Amino acid sequence: MDNWISHYQQLPHADQRAQFLSTLVHHYTEVFDATQSGFLLLDGQLNILSHNQLAETLFGFVPEPGRPMPQPGDLFEPDESGTGEQHDCILQRALLEDRPLSHVQTVRRNGERHWLRLTAIPVTLMAESQVLVVVQDVSAEQRLQQDVLNHEQALEQARTRDSLTGLFNRRYILDELGQLNALAKRYRSRFCIALIDLDHFKGVNDTYGHAVADTVLRTLGNLIQEELRDADITARYGEEEFMVLMPETGIDAGISTLDRLRQRFSETRVPGIKRSLTLSAGVIEWQPGLSLEQLVFKTDQRLAMAKYAGRNQVCGDL
Secondary structure, eight states: OHHHHHHHHHOOSHHHHHHHHHHHHHHHHHHHHHTTOEEEEEETTOBEEEEOHHHHHHHTSOOOTTSBOOOHHHHSOOOSSSSOOOHHHHHHHHHHHTSOEEEEEEEEETTEEEEEEEEEEEEEETTEEEEEEEEEEOHHHHHHHHHHHHHHHHHHHHHHBOTTTOSBOHHHHHHHHHHHHHHHHHHOOOEEEEEEEETTHHHHHHHHOHHHHHHHHHHHHHHHHHHSOTTSEEEEOSSSEEEEEEETOOHHHHHHHHHHHHHHHHHOOOTTOOSOOOEEEEEEEOOTTOOHHHHHHHHHHHHHHHHHTTSSSEEEOO
């Protein structure tokens, strides 16, 4: 490059220098076209000096020599990364810090979303600071990354969630119970564990069919999510059985919460079923010295007591 600049400076006539620069730009245009990269050459005030056709295609606008680079809002969609990094900031920083910088921006062409990687490279030509902006379409790469992320999220969803109700599954909540138990042992923090069971669910299945029975389960799952706190952990524990973990909760508050849920469910009408449905629940507060199996067993005992006492009630130790 230095040799070319020296040669340019030694040319005696303006038309020779213009022809030399035109040839040089054409040469670099061919190089960038061969690598499927667009380019813009900007001066130190970010005005457009030169570009190739691919840059025009990728950006979706016609760069006009002598005109400023368009503002971010006129050219790109808002930055979703939360960094606030926009193309003009990248260009200015590249000049200020005298180092290449890269950023991915989003554009829409013909209504379709595309991702462009902009690499700003500071250059000095004829003692003038300029910025070479290399533009590459990385849409395929971005979509592949999103597909991989979606697949990973779907796998995680399948591993931890019940597909019918959207609540966590048995495996997940037992892991959470183990963690809560460990914390309670270490810090003597309190929590409640509850088991909820639909009353006479087999009769619902036999009378109305599986589709209606699934609606009943989803309805209860939605009510559980609405009634309980975000901090509470809820899961479908069995066919018609649900488990709830309530961190930092004493037995009084635990029973009160489950009783509100019981009342709401009894007042809720499920499509396809004219009569009201009920649930029973057992709840205990964490007790030191008990294993996980013993905690679940004692909770199940309270649930059995609620069933034995006539159903549609919450049983717990006070």
